[in-house]
Amino acid sequence: MVIRMAYSELYWQKEEVMPKKELEELQLKRLRWVVRHAYENVAHYRRKLKEAGVHPDDIKKREDIAKIPFTTKKDFAENYPFGLFAVPKEEIVRLHTSSGTTGKPKVVGYTANDLENWINLVARCLYMVGVRKHDIFQNMANYAFFTGGLGIHDGAERIGAMVIPAGVGNTERQVRCMADFGTTAIHSTPSYALHVKEVAEELGVDDKLSLRIGCFGAEPWSENTRKRLEDAFNIKAFDSYGLSEMNGPGVAFECEEQHGLHIWADHYFIEIIDPQTGEPLSEGEKGELVLTPLTKEALPVLRYRTGDITYIMDDECSCGRTHPKIHRILGRSDDMIIVRGINVFPSQIEHVLMQIPEVGDHFQVVITRNGTLDEITVRVEVRDELFTGELFDLQRLQQKVQRELQKELGLRTNVELVEKGTIERSKGKAKRVLDLREEL
Ligand code: ADP
Ligand code: ZN
Secondary structure (H helix, E strand, C coil): CCCCCCCCCCCCCHHHHCCHHHHHHHHHHHHHHHHHHHHHHCHHHHHHHHHCCCCHHHCCCHHHHHHCCCECHHHHHHCCCCCCCCCCHHHCCEEEECCCCCCCCCEEEECHHHHHHHHHHHHHHHHHCCCCCCCEEEECCCCCCCHHHHHHHHHHHHHCCEEECCCCCCHHHHHHHHHHHCCCEEEECHHHHHHHHHHHHHHCCHHHCCCCEEEEECCCCCHHHHHHHHHHHCCEEEEEEEEHHHCEEEEEEECCCCCCEEECCCCEEEEEECCCCCCECCCCCCEEEEEEECCCCCCCCCCEEEEEEECECCCCCCCCCCCCEECCCCEEHHHCEEECCEEECHHHHHHHHCCCCCEEEEEEEEEEEECCEEEEEEEEEECHHHHHCCHHHHHHHHHHHHHHHHHHHCCCCEEEEECCCCCCCCCCCCCCEEECCCCC
């Protein structure tokens, strides 16, 4: 086990503060390498590039990336399981799969070099938010196929923190570990963290914890959820973004500023496109994130349409890192609900609910069809005190929630207030939406 010394007190690797121009030159050099690597070693890419009339030699400047056809989730499905691998199987030292939130899980493989790069990227992120050798890091993520388990584990271990591979579930034990071992940093999905918070409160240990840092990712969450988690655990909470097709976590992460996620341009070529036309968008314009990993040996992916909606934020960050920042993910295009012609992301609903103090931490969105009309019902847990209070208060709260949702979504919703504990708790990614329309 190698424990590296950090580049300086401030950064894990010197690449984090590489001058922009050098970073762009490095991107071009690596882009040319990866296009050739894919062309020479993956039949699928060779065919697609030939069909598009593009040869690796045609990639001469960064803008030439636009000549390359997109890769989609469908390409993964069609080449399941190993069809997109670019190295012989004996070079692969690890397999993971995506969570399968939408469709068949994608299989991803890593060479020893890929793992080394990935571990350092995750370490870079964790170091950036202040995780150090003296930390006790409890990783409350699924350790099986999910990349957030071993991926985050290895990164924290590389920094030299004491890592507790807690996994998911048995939440009472998780909380006791936190209290008994003096855990200082945690990682989980934000929805699971909300459940852990609930159990910590029930056990009465919420004010006996030594936590400082929380890293939450793998699903969308809102600024208001951040506030709740920060208050409940007395931590600073950071957004972690990644996807299995791009290694896993470690693609983009918030820094101390908590204002946008640095996305690591030395390992990923970043584009934002109009999801309808595929045309590139410029800084500040909202669209779909398209990523090309620049160093992956086992599984090169050219211009991958992530389905995640975000935008590139203004340059310059007080932390000194030169890599661009993306806004927290606004939603995934395949998560978008269309109700009566209006686009709704569950994260918008979350944003509204979490700013209403009487509303609990858990909710569910149910969509039904009544004749030809779509109905959207938001089931919301309310705090215990309210259920023992006046009926009048409940009615007032219901109307308030309805009004706030209407303001944000431009859509009338039914709001159903339910008792705490009614909605199923998630251990990994929360299933917020129950779409019953197809079944009618
Ligand atoms: P799946 O696509 O099956 O859920 P993954 O486990 O690889 O499989 O998850 C990657 C996806 O999770 C991303 O494409 C994105 O939609 C979502 N995701 C990951 N991190 C975040 C985050 N911090 N905020 C919002 N969404 C996220
Ligand atoms: Zn920064």
